Amino acid sequence: MHxxxxxxxxxxxxxxxxxxxxxxxxPGIELAGVYARRKERSGLDLGPLxxxxxxxxxxxxNDLDATLEKIRPDIAIQATCSRVADAAGELSTLIRxxxxxISIAEEMAYPAASSPAISEQLHRLACAHRVALLGTGINPGxxxxxxxxxxxxxCSDIQSITARRVNDLxxxxxxxxxxxxxxxxxxxxxxxxxxxxxxxxxxxVQSIHMITAALGWEIxxxxxxxxxxxxxxxxxxxxVSIEPGQxxxxxxxxxxxxxxKAVITLIHPQQICPSLEGIETGDTIEIEGTPNVSLSGAPxxxxxxxxxxxxxxxxxxxxxxxxxxxxxxxxxxxxxxxxDARLFVNRYKREQMxx
Amino acid sequence: MHxxxxxxxxxxxxxxxxxxxxxxxxPGIELAGVYARRKERSGLDLGPLxxxxxxxxxxxxNDLDATLEKIRPDIAIQATCSRVADAAGELSTLIRxxxxxISIAEEMAYPAASSPAISEQLHRLACAHRVALLGTGINPGxxxxxxxxxxxxxCSDIQSITARRVNDLxxxxxxxxxxxxxxxxxxxxxxxxxxxxxxxxxxxVQSIHMITAALGWEIxxxxxxxxxxxxxxxxxxxxVSIEPGQxxxxxxxxxxxxxxKAVITLIHPQQICPSLEGIETGDTIEIEGTPNVSLSGAPxxxxxxxxxxxxxxxxxxxxxxxxxxxxxxxxxxxxxxxxDARLFVNRYKREQMxx
Numbered sequence: 001m002h003x004x005x006x007x008x009x010x011x012x013x014x015x016x017x018x019x020x021x022x023x024x025x026x027p028g029i030e031l032a033g034v035y036a037r038r039k040e041r042s043g044l045d046l047g048p049l050x051x052x053x054x055x056x057x058x059x060x061x062n063d064l065d066a067t068l069e070k071i072r073p074d075i076a077i078q079a080t081c082s083r084v085a086d087a088a089g090e091l092s093t094l095i096r097x098x099x100x101x102i103s104i105a106e107e108m109a110y111p112a113a114s115s116p117a118i119s120e121q122l123h124r125l126a127c128a129h130r131v132a133l134l135g136t137g138i139n140p141g142x143x144x145x146x147x148x149x150x151x152x153x154x155c156s157d158i159q160s161i162t163a164r165r166v167n168d169l170x171x172x173x174x175x176x177x178x179x180x181x182x183x184x185x186x187x188x189x190x191x192x193x194x195x196x197x198x199x200x201x202x203x204x205v206q207s208i209h210m211i212t213a214a215l216g217w218e219i220x221x222x223x224x225x226x227x228x229x230x231x232x233x234x235x236x237x238x239x240v241s242i243e244p245g246q247x248x249x250x251x252x253x254x255x256x257x258x259x260x261k262a263v264i265t266l267i268h269p270q271q272i273c274p275s276l277e278g279i280e281t282g283d284t285i286e287i288e289g290t291p292n293v294s295l296s297g298a299p300x301x302x303x304x305x306x307x308x309x310x311x312x313x314x315x316x317x318x319x320x321x322x323x324x325x326x327x328x329x330x331x332x333x334x335x336x337x338x339x340d341a342r343l344f345v346n347r348y349k350r351e352q353m354x355x
Numbered sequence: 356m357h358x359x360x361x362x363x364x365x366x367x368x369x370x371x372x373x374x375x376x377x378x379x380x381x382p383g384i385e386l387a388g389v390y391a392r393r394k395e396r397s398g399l400d401l402g403p404l405x406x407x408x409x410x411x412x413x414x415x416x417n418d419l420d421a422t423l424e425k426i427r428p429d430i431a432i433q434a435t436c437s438r439v440a441d442a443a444g445e446l447s448t449l450i451r452x453x454x455x456x457i458s459i460a461e462e463m464a465y466p467a468a469s470s471p472a473i474s475e476q477l478h479r480l481a482c483a484h485r486v487a488l489l490g491t492g493i494n495p496g497x498x499x500x501x502x503x504x505x506x507x508x509x510c511s512d513i514q515s516i517t518a519r520r521v522n523d524l525x526x527x528x529x530x531x532x533x534x535x536x537x538x539x540x541x542x543x544x545x546x547x548x549x550x551x552x553x554x555x556x557x558x559x560v561q562s563i564h565m566i567t568a569a570l571g572w573e574i575x576x577x578x579x580x581x582x583x584x585x586x587x588x589x590x591x592x593x594x595v596s597i598e599p600g601q602x603x604x605x606x607x608x609x610x611x612x613x614x615x616k617a618v619i620t621l622i623h624p625q626q627i628c629p630s631l632e633g634i635e636t637g638d639t640i641e642i643e644g645t646p647n648v649s650l651s652g653a654p655x656x657x658x659x660x661x662x663x664x665x666x667x668x669x670x671x672x673x674x675x676x677x678x679x680x681x682x683x684x685x686x687x688x689x690x691x692x693x694x695d696a697r698l699f700v701n702r703y704k705r706e707q708m709x710x
Contacts, residue, residue: 022511024472109678146688150505153668153689154497156377179667196363214701216694283650289662289691290367295638305646312509322707332685333501333510336644339571348569351685352677 004030005315005341008071011079011154012036014173015104017050018308024056024311025336035069036060037080040196045301064090068097075319078103084115086173087208091122091133100131100318102295102311108135110327123325132321136328138306138313140203143283144266145210146328149348151285151293152215158289164267166281168274169249169298170237170324180250180270181228183240184204189228189247200226201268208264214329217263219256227251236271248272316344320352359385360670360696363426365445366434367391367415370459371526372405373663374432379411381667383696388426390414392435419445423452428463430674432666433458437557438604439470446477447490455486455673457666463490465561465682478680487676491669493661494520495558498638499621500565501683506640506648507570513644519622521636522655523629524604525592535581535605535625538595544583544602555581556623559609563619571683572618584604590628604626668692671699
């Protein structure tokens with residue numbers, strides 16, 4: 001069998017660490033290096049940083065170009081940011097080094113939605129260097145878009161789509177808490193929305209564009225709404241403690257209109273400790289069409305774990321994809337990679353060959 | 356824009372008729388001809404046969420070769436049979452005429468499971484004639500396999516998979532009733548199983564092979580079990596009426612073993628009027644893994660409608676797929692085709708191109 005697939009991870013936050021942990025366990029894969037934006041992490045061994053008792057012999061680097069020249073990875077997983085504009089520099093560097101890339105930056109799930117010009121540049125650059133680039137993640141990238149598209153495949157007509165993800169943010173850290181306005185007063189939450197320190201969910205526009213492109217729908221506009229979820233009880237996590245009257249999260253919704261009618265409604269209230277007010281978490285997709293389709297699950301699919309797994313599971317698909325920029329909707333369905341990663345690469349290559 | 360996509364439908368039963376009705380309504384598609392195995396349908400106009408008040412000017416043919424030479428379709432949808440061995444003759448003829456094919460024959464969802472030699476021949480023939488061949492349908496082809504695979508994509512490890520489809524056969528005709536042993540005594544049901552007049556569900560082996568191939572699991576054996584669902588109340592449909600003590604359907608299950616452990620369990624009780632005994636129909640997928648995944652919907656996705664829609668929705672994907680035999684797991688996720696079919700073909704071609 002060939003040498004292991006050499007993977008570089010960008011990012012040492014919760015997601016980058018989770019991805020690195022998975023890669024260390026996967027047969028056929030070698031975690032070849034880890035890059036961090038944070039200078040203070042440079043030179044540290046990865047092991048303790050990702051919760052292992054021992055050093056793993058992988059030293060975190062703060063110099064992407066030098067790392068790439070030294071370790072020459074086959075593919076990189078980017079977990080450093082959320083926005084296309086912020087991701088594009090690292091992505092371009094990776095592509096120029098001939099490295100395939102999977103990004104979990106939310107906007108990269110459908111980058112043309114927020115940044116059509118950068119998307120086009122990344123696509124052309126990836127084509128020129130003959131590597132594939134994919135954005136993925138649980139949301140956007142799976143629950144509120146790919147799963148919706150897949151279920152639409154059994155419909156001959158569709159009037160409207162409603163998808164809802166009610167999740168629990170209790171396990172997340174300070175960055176996520178701040179982005180949802182958790183712990184603020186309702187007034188400070190409003191001010192946070194205005195000055196964009198409170199953002200709610202990043203990904204609605206990407207999910208809607210992925211769905212409408214797949215279905216062939218032209219839409220006129222998308223309306224987003226962010227509302228404070230004000231708690232009536234005390235709620236507490238390892239990172240934050242809030243009192244009645246304070247903000248426990250952000251109820252973020254987006255509605256897409258076609259011919260004046262709401263055709264896609266995405267609902268995603270995110271908060272800490274929802275169960276304390278009797279709120280059940282879960283994922284639901286409802287298609288009003290021919291036939292109607294309704295699927296749901298509770299509690300919600302855990303976002304962090306699922307995003308890490310999905311990024312790793314897509315490695316062999318991206319390694320065998322055509323050069324250029326891809327979305328989850330134009331690659332074959334993801335699957336759990338439960339054997340040696342190299343066997344998956346070989347199988348996907350075989351599937352594409354013909355006599 | 357190019358000419359319409361010319362489609363030939365094989366089969367004038369419930370599925371063939373449903374597919375023909377959908378094709379007549381789809382922009383960018385021309386239903387170019389219909390072939391029936393039943394000689395007595397030859398020469399009839401399609402319209403009245405598929406429930407329309409008027410003739411549609413499409414005359415049903417009983418001669419496949421002559422039809423192909425006359426109408427020269429781009430793609431055919433086969434809805435004439437369930438088994439690979441039975442499907443292969445028509446498929447070979449279609450392929451030799453350079454026609455892409457979508458088959459809803461159950462075993463064609465993963466034809467290598469029942470008929471590896473014929474599968475290989477069909478693959479080579481399709482490659483030689485540079486056409487794509489796909490098996491699809493709601494089950495096998497979607498609920499108990501493709502959806503399972505897709506949900507596995509968010510798991511980093513999996514211990515076991517259980518998928519259940521409880522459906523209502525009340526709307527089906529005499530052929531389906533007979534295949535499930537509906538109306539028989541429990542003794543006659545047993546005898547029917549032995550002499551293979553009662554078959555239960557066709558597709559478990561195909562679904563299991565599709566899942567295990569996607570996940571990289573080697574399994575040792577598959578155990579199937581068919582049990583009579585004996586009614587305690589009178590149940591009646593337009594085609595059959597049964598009394599307490601008679602068989603209302605077949606509870607068919609399949610279990611796949613890996614390293615001595617049951618890893619995939621598929622459960623599919625099919626019967627008429629389940630609600631009369633308080634049985635709720637629905638679809639459920641449960642993955643015990645990291646993370647656990649559970650999704651369900653009730654009532655069940657209607658099999659006939661969904662299969663017809665899925666076959667039609669896959670047309671542009673098959674027209675733009677690489678030559679050879681495909682399964683739903685190696686093509687991009689299906690999507691509802693809600694615009695002109697030619698636009699989808701153009702978009703899929705663009706996705707595959709690079710500069």
